[in-house]
Amino acid sequence: MGGDHATLPRAAPALSTALVECLTRNMQLRSGMRVLDLGCGKALTSIFLAQEFNVEVWAVDLWVEPSENLKRIEEAGLGKKVFPIKAEAHQLPFARSFFDAIVSVDSFHHPTFRTSWT
Numbered sequence: 001m002g003g004d005h006a007t008l009p010r011a012a013p014a015l016s017t018a019l020v021e022c023l024t025r026n027m028q029l030r031s032g033m034r035v036l037d038l039g040c041g042k043a044l045t046s047i048f049l050a051q052e053f054n055v056e057v058w059a060v061d062l063w064v065e066p067s068e069n070l071k072r073i074e075e076a077g078l079g080k081k082v083f084p085i086k087a088e089a090h091q092l093p094f095a096r097s098f099f100d101a102i103v104s105v106d107s108f109h110h111p112t113f114r115t116s117w118t
């Protein structure tokens with residue numbers, strides 16, 4: 001999906017941030033929690049979560065390069081709070097129960113997510 005993501009309209013990042021803002025109204029995120037942002041894309045939602053809630057975020061995506069995301073994360077001053085990882089959603093390299101919360105914005109509908117979860 002890399003190509004599609006690159007051609008999204010400029011409003012898309014703001015929309016994703018607005019979506020995660022809505023989503024987190026119903027979550028009890030507290031400072032220091034470990035959060036998985038699954039299918040994080042350009043990690044803008046991961047950055048938002050770390051900034052707003054002071055949580056640690058593992059920004060996981062299959063196609064957006066972690067080095068690109070790290071650049072954005074460090075520019076936001078969050079290099080010690082947001083950790084970009086390249087991983088496939090069905091083969092995550094984390095221990096069971098490692099995360100306190102999982103968010104997935106505008107990703108779960110993607111065909112590669114559906115193959116084994118629906």
Ligand SMILES: C[S@@+](CC[C@H](N)C(=O)[O-])C[C@H]1O[C@@H](n2cnc3c(N)ncnc32)[C@H](O)[C@@H]1O
Nearest residue numbers: 016039040041061062063088089105106107112
């Ligand atoms: C529409 S983008 C949404 C990105 C971000 N959550 C946002 O709201 O801006 C969907 C993302 O899901 C990722 N993705 C799709 N299938 C995936 C999979 N099986 N494992 C991990 N990431 C996946 C894609 O690389 C893409 O960056």
